[in-house]
Amino acid sequence: MSVFEAILLTIITASTPLVIAGLGELVVERSGVLNLGVEGMMIIGAVAAFVGAQMSGSPYLGLLTGIVAGGLFSLLFGFLTLTLVTNQVATGLALTILGLGLSGMIGEGYVSVPGVQLHEIVFPFLSDIPFLGPVLFKQDLTFYLSIALLVGVNWFLFRSRAGLKLRAVGDSHGSAHALGIDVIRTRYLAVMFGGACAGLAGAQLSLVYTPQWVENMSAGRGWVTLALVVFASWRPMRVLAGGYLFGAVTILQFHAQGFGVGIPSQFLSMLPYASTIVVLVIISQNRRATLINTPASLGKAFVPER
Amino acid sequence: MRIELEKRPQVSKLFGLLSPLLALALALVAGTIMFAVMGKDPVEALDAFFVEPLLEVWSLHELAIKAGPLILIAVGLCLCYRSNNWNIGAEGQFTMGAVAGSFIPIVFTDWHSPIILPLMLIAGAIGGALYAAIPALLKAHFNTNEILTSLMLVYIAQLFLDWLSRGPWRDPQGHNFPQSIDFPPEAVLPAIWEDSGRAHWGIVFAVIAAILAWFVMKYTLKGFEISVLGQSARAGRFAGFSSRKMVWFAFLVSGALSGLAGISEVSGSIGHLQPAISPGYGFTAIIVAFLARLNPLGAILSGLVLALTYLGGEAAQLSPGISAKAASVFQGLLLFFVLSCDTLIYYKIRLVWSRVRGGAA
Numbered sequence: 001m002s003v004f005e006a007i008l009l010t011i012i013t014a015s016t017p018l019v020i021a022g023l024g025e026l027v028v029e030r031s032g033v034l035n036l037g038v039e040g041m042m043i044i045g046a047v048a049a050f051v052g053a054q055m056s057g058s059p060y061l062g063l064l065t066g067i068v069a070g071g072l073f074s075l076l077f078g079f080l081t082l083t084l085v086t087n088q089v090a091t092g093l094a095l096t097i098l099g100l101g102l103s104g105m106i107g108e109g110y111v112s113v114p115g116v117q118l119h120e121i122v123f124p125f126l127s128d129i130p131f132l133g134p135v136l137f138k139q140d141l142t143f144y145l146s147i148a149l150l151v152g153v154n155w156f157l158f159r160s161r162a163g164l165k166l167r168a169v170g171d172s173h174g175s176a177h178a179l180g181i182d183v184i185r186t187r188y189l190a191v192m193f194g195g196a197c198a199g200l201a202g203a204q205l206s207l208v209y210t211p212q213w214v215e216n217m218s219a220g221r222g223w224v225t226l227a228l229v230v231f232a233s234w235r236p237m238r239v240l241a242g243g244y245l246f247g248a249v250t251i252l253q254f255h256a257q258g259f260g261v262g263i264p265s266q267f268l269s270m271l272p273y274a275s276t277i278v279v280l281v282i283i284s285q286n287r288r289a290t291l292i293n294t295p296a297s298l299g300k301a302f303v304p305e306r
Numbered sequence: 307m308r309i310e311l312e313k314r315p316q317v318s319k320l321f322g323l324l325s326p327l328l329a330l331a332l333a334l335v336a337g338t339i340m341f342a343v344m345g346k347d348p349v350e351a352l353d354a355f356f357v358e359p360l361l362e363v364w365s366l367h368e369l370a371i372k373a374g375p376l377i378l379i380a381v382g383l384c385l386c387y388r389s390n391n392w393n394i395g396a397e398g399q400f401t402m403g404a405v406a407g408s409f410i411p412i413v414f415t416d417w418h419s420p421i422i423l424p425l426m427l428i429a430g431a432i433g434g435a436l437y438a439a440i441p442a443l444l445k446a447h448f449n450t451n452e453i454l455t456s457l458m459l460v461y462i463a464q465l466f467l468d469w470l471s472r473g474p475w476r477d478p479q480g481h482n483f484p485q486s487i488d489f490p491p492e493a494v495l496p497a498i499w500e501d502s503g504r505a506h507w508g509i510v511f512a513v514i515a516a517i518l519a520w521f522v523m524k525y526t527l528k529g530f531e532i533s534v535l536g537q538s539a540r541a542g543r544f545a546g547f548s549s550r551k552m553v554w555f556a557f558l559v560s561g562a563l564s565g566l567a568g569i570s571e572v573s574g575s576i577g578h579l580q581p582a583i584s585p586g587y588g589f590t591a592i593i594v595a596f597l598a599r600l601n602p603l604g605a606i607l608s609g610l611v612l613a614l615t616y617l618g619g620e621a622a623q624l625s626p627g628i629s630a631k632a633a634s635v636f637q638g639l640l641l642f643f644v645l646s647c648d649t650l651i652y653y654k655i656r657l658v659w660s661r662v663r664g665g666a667a
Binding site: 036 | 469
């Protein structure tokens, strides 16, 4: 395996959680809800997946635990913002603060316990294709899931009736309600889908990326995910592109440290965060493009008239 | 069962006062359940967490030490959030304030003068304000989401501090600890009542800031401008207020207060610079601000409550069976309950038991 191939494989591993959580949040925001709690749901998914895999001995059951935990945790956000119409920004923050604390408490006994790793699935013959084989056909389940999610979300949003309704809810909840669409229910489902995706992304971190439990191991990826959705201007394909871009920056930064570039490691570690800011600035400067794609009801509470 | 909201004809003053208390009570109930689930006697645990720290003079001093930065930061956040500017990066501004203020005693080691301390405090406030100026600039002129930029800057600030205290500012005689030299006595924020405990002037700054901010909000045109622009940028424009200038104002003020909190913490209770200087004050202050219902005076009280959770968490580490993380879980729960209880101010909550939608849609 060439060095280039090895780097590419680590980039894929670093990008997968961003793509998965990003697609989840994209659906949530398309429904008009701004859930800033991705970081919290992700870390809950990570700890749940780790503990689940430890208890069952199966990384796949761990993965499932992560997904379920993320989905259930997001319900807390859904209940507050959708049923009790609390401020979405503040509630998302609350979800993150609670998630970081709760995951620390749950994972306390699991620090420095050797983890269960989710191994790659090898497709016979196909994986022998030079270069493409290992990249496309010798990956762990989460990579295939991220691709399936991409195709699925794209199809759902732009080709299915339910997706059309979801976008209607996000663009004008008042009109959607008048048309007889259950706004609250649609949003609950979207929020839970986003939570499940964030949970899966977290599970990838503690089962694939670094198969162990470290407190705060999401390290701001949830927030990067939120920037990613803005970067993607709410388009699934662009989430993929952006996710891989961010993944590449993260990995190249590690390799630069390994090669002993004369820059202190802390400055290299700043790169993913700094580049997120730079990208956000470039994107948001184009006011018209952002306005066209932003779901018009994003972040606004909906109380049905009775 | 379904929950339905009915908008109150008038905002409920009663629940405006009750909601923080109700939230606190609910969080305590949730905490009790949490301790019970952890297999700990809830009464004993709550006592260790929330009562014992209040019974001794030295720990009241510790309470003041922890409440100081929380209140200072939260006061700034109250103004910020009132004006609809979402500064989430106070933790980074706190860090950069600490760095900017520490610069003086660490770099000019031979300089001894009584003006060092005031200069440090000013430098700290300026450092925090300058760091907050980045998201302000990006929001005001490039329309960039301030939540994400201010948050990314937290990670950058922490890495910068890490580099400084392990690299150029590391004390060569520091016995291999990654920390700067200890500040000389004239660069240390003095204790208020030296005989009874460690509490330093940070808490006094906090109370003064809270009163000033409350006065500004209640009695000045600036305060009116903040609320108008916060409620509706459009209405503000008609009144001739500039939301762009407000972005700058909100971020610079909250950044300066966070920076002041940072340098006060470092020079008052730590005494040197090190990679970790904050147990998440910048984020906990968000809870303080909301528990205070974005009222600067209320932040004094809610800052003390949240400070107590830190003390309780430290005390819990000593008694077996309670996780030190319980404090941050409690803080998160508290914010959830605060937000839910605030719904009662604007809405009546009705439980509907039938499966059929009540009334015509």
